[in-house]
Amino acid sequence: MIYLDSAATTFQKPKTVPSAMTAAMRTMGSPGRGGYPAAMAAAETAFTCRSALAELYHADSPEQVVFTMNATHGLNIAIKTLVPRGGQTVISGYEHNAVTRPLRALEAETAVAAGPLFRPADTAEAFKQLIGPKTDAVICCHVSNVFGFVLPVEEVAELCRRQGVPLIIDASQSAGVLPLDLKALGAAFIAMPGHKGLYGPQGTGVLLCGADTKAATLLEGGTGSASIQQEMPEFLPDRLEAGTHNMPGIAGLLEGVRYVRKRGEGAICRKERQLAQLAQEGLRALPGVRVFGQPDLLAQAGVVSFTAEGRDVESIGAGLAERGIAVRTGLHCAPTAHRTAGTLDSGTVRVSLSDFNTQEEIRAFLTAVKAILT
Amino acid sequence: MEHYLIVARSVTYAQRMQMALTRAGIRCQIFRAPRDLTDMGCAYTVQIQATDLTAALRVLREASLDPVQIFLEQKGFYREVKT
Numbered sequence: 001m002i003y004l005d006s007a008a009t010t011f012q013k014p015k016t017v018p019s020a021m022t023a024a025m026r027t028m029g030s031p032g033r034g035g036y037p038a039a040m041a042a043a044e045t046a047f048t049c050r051s052a053l054a055e056l057y058h059a060d061s062p063e064q065v066v067f068t069m070n071a072t073h074g075l076n077i078a079i080k081t082l083v084p085r086g087g088q089t090v091i092s093g094y095e096h097n098a099v100t101r102p103l104r105a106l107e108a109e110t111a112v113a114a115g116p117l118f119r120p121a122d123t124a125e126a127f128k129q130l131i132g133p134k135t136d137a138v139i140c141c142h143v144s145n146v147f148g149f150v151l152p153v154e155e156v157a158e159l160c161r162r163q164g165v166p167l168i169i170d171a172s173q174s175a176g177v178l179p180l181d182l183k184a185l186g187a188a189f190i191a192m193p194g195h196k197g198l199y200g201p202q203g204t205g206v207l208l209c210g211a212d213t214k215a216a217t218l219l220e221g222g223t224g225s226a227s228i229q230q231e232m233p234e235f236l237p238d239r240l241e242a243g244t245h246n247m248p249g250i251a252g253l254l255e256g257v258r259y260v261r262k263r264g265e266g267a268i269c270r271k272e273r274q275l276a277q278l279a280q281e282g283l284r285a286l287p288g289v290r291v292f293g294q295p296d297l298l299a300q301a302g303v304v305s306f307t308a309e310g311r312d313v314e315s316i317g318a319g320l321a322e323r324g325i326a327v328r329t330g331l332h333c334a335p336t337a338h339r340t341a342g343t344l345d346s347g348t349v350r351v352s353l354s355d356f357n358t359q360e361e362i363r364a365f366l367t368a369v370k371a372i373l374t
Numbered sequence: 375m376e377h378y379l380i381v382a383r384s385v386t387y388a389q390r391m392q393m394a395l396t397r398a399g400i401r402c403q404i405f406r407a408p409r410d411l412t413d414m415g416c417a418y419t420v421q422i423q424a425t426d427l428t429a430a431l432r433v434l435r436e437a438s439l440d441p442v443q444i445f446l447e448q449k450g451f452y453r454e455v456k457t
Contacts, residue, residue, distance in 0.1 A: 032385040032418075034406065035406035035418075043385045043386075043389065043404075044389075047385075047386060061390065063390065223384075224385065225385070225416060226383065226414050226415060226416070227416040228413060228414060228415030229414075229415070233384070235383055235384065238386070
């Protein structure tokens, strides 16, 4: 299989990831649940993983690194901490349902800063026009999961700091690829999956909490700490980690993070951009194909969406699947992004890359698309 | 041998203490807190040698790590110490 759906989850992982998961199942109990070796081995792994992530994302303390099930879980905590029922938010025009559905559930008044694709300055300006004194929270993805558009989170963060509005960043597509500095950004929360660019297994995610953020609980339960009290502990990470930890997942995530740190986000990003460029050039050469991308990829990560005139995107996806090539088609759980880009009716075919893809795979993909369209 | 037990609010906090102390060259180990030491229910302690208390407290203070309580352990008995 040629796997080009890494924006959903990376399929190929470093070999150390499954090995660590297997070892965790054989050797680890639950962190904070005992002083015996298996519990302490779990605690050691969890702490090492928190510490590695705290260093990677410039959190002051490993306690600000909360393990979640996925980015959606983290975003729900963040949104439900900051946005009261009927509250006011400003979001980018490229948000995922992981953001918009919790906001709908809260009946929030949501203004969309809908800048055009690949024009970060316009997006920053759109945020500037909408953020006001009554804004409860600003939510911005770092990279669009549909188009790979790199949004100007630094500028948005500066606007938020200036206005004293808390910021939530959805780093689902950028984690492991683009740098983020929690402290410098002053974000209240940064949510990310463990199973995409950080190369951990499914079922892992991370919520980075700003040093001054007091998070609301989404779940209550046992934490292995302050057990006598019936309220959830006030301190992190325990406050947000009720119940048994996914230790095989965390052990795998640690190895994924180690891989990213060893390879370097810059090197991974460069490789993915080169492959994306190759894919875009090849697709542009095909008649009737509309590619959503920038030739220089300055404001684009390793995600390329395209449509083909007169062809249902699902039929292209099916044709590729028959040829052993995995891509994502449709709306990608992000109707807001498609509405902004004008592709809500058609959807797109999305090619999303990882550090494990090769130029040969991209060439095989292009040959397959050509065969499907002709 | 006499030890001090530094009670931490959680295992993660105890690990942060351990990291700070180890980096400063102070040997320590994490243990579950004996049940009658704390009214928190479940807790972890960082055990250090008695001779290291002053240095350890300085390291923890510099790292903004606050002990919940500190106990002196002598022949299996514990006595809370105020610093």
